[in-house]
Amino acid sequence: MRDCDSIPSRSSSRLSTDSYHSNYSSSLLVKFRLGWSTVSAIGNQNDSYHPNVLRLSIIRSSFDHSVIALFRRLPLVIQSLVKSVFPSYFLPSRIVIKKLKPGWSDEFKNEKIHNTRALILSEVNGVEACNQEFPCLEPSEFQRRIEEAFAELTKFGLAYGDIKLDNFLLVGDRVVIVDLESVWEDTPDEIEYANETHIEHLISMYERHLDGMSNDA
Template sequence: MENSDTNEASGTPRIDIVTGKASLATNVQFRFGTRTIQATGSAADRCHPNVLLLRIEQTFVQYAIQFLFQVLSTVTGSWIESKFPEWFLPERIVLKFQKLNWEEEFDNELIAYHKLQPIQGLTIPKLFGITQYNNTRALILSDIGGYCVATPEGAVLDEQDMRPLTYHAFKSLHDLGVSHGDAKLDNFHLVTDDGKDKIMIVDLESADYEQTEEELAYTAKTKTNFVMRQYHNHLESTGVPHENANQDPEDDEIDQEQRCRGCDEIEPLKTRSRSVQREPKQYGDNGGHCGAHQNGHHGGRFFGQAISSRHGKRRKRERYCAQVGCK
């Protein structure tokens, strides 16, 4: 029986998008459905060691099997892909495994992907399924490519161009009854799709589903203001020339809701030296970090049955303060 939970270091360097320093790539192996996945990659950055950016390595036999499944899909449609998603993975994927003692947050993210299935690959990553990696649960996601807007490569838009893209991304989630609960700049990526820029959102562990339509409409605007304030500070800290986006005066008061409770002000983002050497057009489907399927699967396949709606609100306030720099 093949070991599905092994990994070892190799000598291929990769650039950490936070520090700009080279890190050794890792050979990763795990079981997904009827297939053993072998891939090479490394952690996305030092702040997210549980997120691995991987390139799948296939044998000749696996290529042949995958080709056969693709041929069959022309006859059966999406049915066969929903039953055997492991044979329809792109070359580049993201493996995000559960953090220690973050069971509720992991469950919450699964619920979010289930609820946001219509916009997977469009506004959020595409979810291919779940598996076990190093004896813990892990999400198999598409690699959205593009650049994090907290990096120099991602901070290329003027604020007046960035604002509507950010608002549209939030509204896409809110239209499906989901509010993103971790609106720090690192969770927003600038992606080019068919020659057009768009913002994609990652990290749904703190998503909230309990807001009313009125509250969601309200928070779409305040969250946009919160992200834009961070983006403005980031542009200033990196010395990037920009034009300030005009904010509606009526937003100024409600904008304060996004500030951390108990703090006088949000600490401006520090200047970050990042060197992102990624090829946006080659990562995943360039549309998202995922399409979750609703069919129930077991043993490293799709979650599909209803997961408890119990949210991981525990520690949410403390984590939120830590994320925005509150003391």
């Protein structure tokens, strides 16, 4: 997945999970099929409120690293062909696995983990727009970064509809959009209208959030 950039990898996989302890902070050893490869990873649940979300580090052997180095030297066209057969070698070192929750079947059509459909995503390290520390990003700068993020999705003919501040992460000097299950394809005019409406709504929420933080302080 690219972060905003955040497009889920397509994988039909069966996963075995061994938990060393029962609480969410304990280590999990995970194995799953991705393409023609078996991927091993270790990590834990994201938190106690989202037991269906696992944050994992992929375990790779010296042979795996050699193969990855070889693939990266290939022309991009050949890399694309190899990726369609062996996608596991193109995964980042850190991934997030999001398993199906009841009532969300439309968002999880192809992926399975431990007999449960799931998405394999890349991990994004950032700060949620609603969880900043002072001094917070100015609304005008937040809007500029949001507009850039939406513009990236627009290049692919996509609109985004899950308008919550915690879905917009501050990463360096940009905003990264996560939770892309609500992305859809549309016409340029409809995407432009959706973007304008959603950006206006986001900025309104952001300004209310900043006002609330100021009052609490």
